[in-house]
Amino acid sequence: MAANLDDHHGEGTAKICMLAIGIGYLFPISAIWAAFDYWKVLFPDKNIEFVVTVVYQIGSVGTVALLSLTETFSLRRRIVGGFLGQFFCLAAILSFRWLLLPPAVLYQLLLGLVLVCSVATGYLDSALLSLCSQYASTMQQFLQIGIGFGTLVSVIYRDATKLLMSHDIEDATCAYFSIALATVIVCLASYRLLMSLPVSRHVRAASGQLDEKLLDNATSIESPLPLACGFSPGGCRDSEDSPAELELNCKAGSSFKTVIQLVWRNQLAIIANFTLTTFCYPGLITAIPCRQMLWLQPGHWFQTILLTVFTLFDISARFVTHIRCGLHHGNIQWTVVVRSALLPLMIFCAVSESSSDLLAMAVVATFGFLNGYCASLCLIVINEIPTLSAEQRKTCGRISACFVNSGLALGSVGGALAAHVFALGS
Template structure:
């Protein structure tokens, strides 16, 4: 009888571990919904919206102040440099964040990124104070180095926060993404006010970047407060200890992993809850280097497992942002028409995109049971927006849509914005529920990496397409009789 009881207990234990993915997902969703109700006052949700806007606020500040940088560097293509520098550096930062996930803790990564943000913001304020007329090649290089630092810190922080909120109920991942859209709108309003309030562009730039610096400090303080609340600590402890008595994840056996044990730990990094067996470690090595290789090897096995679960969502978010960056802001800024002044139309189109991107991310708070295949199909269907927008630009002297080109472009800007906001946000929000609780930070980091891959590829392709519609010689819109004027002064 004792043997039968022991056998029965073993079967029950194995059945609880080797549960079906759908049942696991439903339990996770029910637990998330129940625990999210604790934030009844929405204070925590709003805090994550502010934090989400914080890691894009410095970058948006450098982009939105393009009028100031064009004035002090009239011979430089500032907007071209800053875009490519940002996305390639951020991509490297997110990749590095995935590599060091098991080496550097979550809290350390976030805190260091806030410190790094301060240096370029202070530097640009100092340069603004000392540059007398026009900047030099040296000051331009220093500005670009500052943008590299902003990009690196932003990439590390973005990946870390998505991993952080992946351990919380799903609505807080959506809050982070909403904050990203809020950042663009807030910085635009900030620049309009500072530009209108001060006649000197240098003074307005000083105040503008000073506000960005203060906001960064506020976000750092808000993070320290949020991560110490009982609400967040409860979810982090739940994530670290939810599988503290189980022994085997059989789904990994196909990858030559004999067992993946999950135990209750005290470390801040949820990936540290996971331990692989001797077949995937470097136990023969000793010392710190051997331990480092051991952790990296374990991390790779974990990521292979997560990728198998999330490849549909990873592909969706990458394609969504590839199409968006191919069209925005490059091709949108090339639309011309008689109804609006040429210098106002790009501003209007970009404002429409930012507005509807924000609306799309807000709508993502109301969940629809999307299947992964449907999300991939919709993300691929957005490619039809590319030729439609191109027809609003070429032939340059008489676009295919004629006098309606501006209004068609406005409709397209709204469509690009709302589909980018909604489906990009849905892919990110759904990803944590597709993996075990102890793997949510890893999932958030991998999703951010795919997001940045799409952004970087889209920005690169946009540069190639923009050449076809620019006013440069050899492009489709080149006009040999046109004169180039630069009335920017500072």
């Protein structure tokens, strides 16, 4: 009976769709990062991983900040527009092989496309967390698993194309970005499927996508998935106040100022966790030299393996966020303390001749696991704050998008400064 109910509402399909959407969320920039070996061939005198990360993150956070100023927006337009923007950026990068341009011009063109890609991702950022907050907290977990899979898939694609086309890095890169384009199309199709499912009925209603008859009976629409704090999709529907008072209270209670006062401690944990992410990934990881396993030096295979190790442990951790280890929305800040303790070891592996390749792999694996677990959990538990209504969670999702991107931007700038101070990648 329960299985039939799940099939009726499409909950299982919805989770798979959210997983696929998460894959596409950061997949394009992950694909660009994973092709670091190709960029080293095109631009041998550039620390391109750090520069690309700074340009991308600053563009993304700027976009999200500007979009967050709007009072209302269309989830569909931002999500579809974001995926299409990412698709065209990857298509343009794919064409590099046939562009007879000097390396300096290609370099500027690449940075320009990364900036455009960051704007497209900013549109996704501003909508996806708000979309996810309209479902149960388990959907946020599947989104986070998908984000981890996006990085993993990009690295696996790169590993496979390098192995199968080891004789020609241009052929391998061409095949790599062609597969990447197909992946973005699958992610866009998954969003369209998600919106067609019964489990998304309340989201379509709120977006004005249901027919007139359904909208006339909007007060009877309930989410097939239980929301974390027990509110219906309407925001404050369980109150005994009149409909007019309900609408007024919900609008007043879901403003940016009101919500940020409720969640600022959690948002600080979010920004700190994501600062640590881009401080180390990918630039610091790909700057760790191969010291003993010299057979992995050709083709930058050692750094490719490090990225693969990071992503494997990152995605593994996203599957165990249901194991809380005593962590909840009130003490999630401890994740920042634990991850910060690992940062000196990461820098040691990159700059010290006393380090070893095995130590580097162990430290990167640990950092990857903590990244997947801590960064995901801080976004999950914020939706479990019991005092937040559904409308406040939607606003919280928009705020979280700003803090996520602010952290990623701060981390990328910090990583670039560290690269300059320690002469990384030179």
